[in-house]
Amino acid sequence: MAAELELHGVNLHFGGVTVLNNVGFTVSAGQIFGLVGPNGAGKTSLFNCISGHYRPQSGTITIDGENVAQVPPARMAAHGLARTFQHPALQLQRSVLENVMLGAHSRMSGNPLTWALRGPGARKSEAAVRAEALTILDRNDLAWAAERSAGELSHGLHKSVELCRALMMHPKLLLLDEPAAGLPHSEVEALIATVKRLRAHEDVTVVIVEHHMGLIGALTDAVVVLDHGSKLMEGTAAEAQADPRVIEAYIGKADDSAA
Numbered sequence: 001m002a003a004e005l006e007l008h009g010v011n012l013h014f015g016g017v018t019v020l021n022n023v024g025f026t027v028s029a030g031q032i033f034g035l036v037g038p039n040g041a042g043k044t045s046l047f048n049c050i051s052g053h054y055r056p057q058s059g060t061i062t063i064d065g066e067n068v069a070q071v072p073p074a075r076m077a078a079h080g081l082a083r084t085f086q087h088p089a090l091q092l093q094r095s096v097l098e099n100v101m102l103g104a105h106s107r108m109s110g111n112p113l114t115w116a117l118r119g120p121g122a123r124k125s126e127a128a129v130r131a132e133a134l135t136i137l138d139r140n141d142l143a144w145a146a147e148r149s150a151g152e153l154s155h156g157l158h159k160s161v162e163l164c165r166a167l168m169m170h171p172k173l174l175l176l177d178e179p180a181a182g183l184p185h186s187e188v189e190a191l192i193a194t195v196k197r198l199r200a201h202e203d204v205t206v207v208i209v210e211h212h213m214g215l216i217g218a219l220t221d222a223v224v225v226l227d228h229g230s231k232l233m234e235g236t237a238a239e240a241q242a243d244p245r246v247i248e249a250y251i252g253k254a255d256d257s258a259a
């Protein structure tokens with residue numbers, strides 16, 4: 001079942017620096033939700049709070065009503081969470097297939113190397129995981145890359161492999177941090193098709209951080225705009241793009257970087 005995500009009054013500081021200021025919003029089960037805002041707005045930090053990598057000083061983060069704000073990252077898979085990272089972290093020496101299989105580690109103990117050394121039960125589940133990883137790679141047009149080492153692939157393909165690895169976790173809530181960054185136009189179209197297929201065939205709630213407004217407009221039911229750690233507005237992607245406060249936030253940022 002797709003999960004509902006609810007945030008209330010989330011505050012995050014590093015030393016004297018306020019990174020998130022009283023952030024709250026609700027993502028309904030099954031929605032595709034956008035989190036947008038200029039560089040440094042706090043989008044990745046908010047994902048890190050949801051995934052347990054950062055602990056907010058105050059506020060609640062609930063997944064299907066359970067407060068997960070202080071749950072460590074390794075335990076978040078049990079709450080149905082999977083995520084991808086703005087800067088993908090793959091095992092570059094290992095094959096693409098093994099990287100995707102690692103997504104199942106929340107469901108199995110050990111890793112692809114130790115699975116091979118265990119008894120028949122482990123070998124059977126390893127075979128099932130391998131078959132599923134191949135199916136997921138195939139659905140994402142990556143079957144050809146299964147036996148390549150991850151280090152051979154382009155940055156854009158690393159993002160796709162990370163998405164496949166996240167899908168191996170059977171998430172109820174999937175967080176994607178800038179999945180389109182660095183992708184050529186044709187691959188952005190393919191990514192949009194992939195996320196639409198997720199909506200049609202998998203029971204999952206998706207939150208996407210993205211600067212690519214074409215992708216946000218094509219995919220999301222609703223968006224929240226963050227600026228300097230605070231929620232600026234909430235509405236549809238079209239409403240956000242037309243909102244003078246949002247335009248000002250982006251122009252202000254452009255002025256900052258020009259200065």
Ligand SMILES: Nc1ncnc2c1ncn2[C@@H]1O[C@H](COP(=O)(O)OP(=O)(O)OP(=O)(O)O)[C@@H](O)[C@H]1O
Pocket residue numbers: 014017019037038039040041042043044045046086
């Ligand atoms: N671990 C940390 N220690 C100190 N400051 C941090 C830490 N993590 C994030 N920040 C600060 O929090 C602010 C928000 O950063 P964050 O990476 O969340 O922004 P973002 O919205 O994801 O930006 P971008 O679009 O560039 O990815 C920045 O000023 C950043 O320096």
Ligand SMILES: [Mg+2]
Pocket residue numbers: 043044045086
């Ligand atoms: Mg970021």
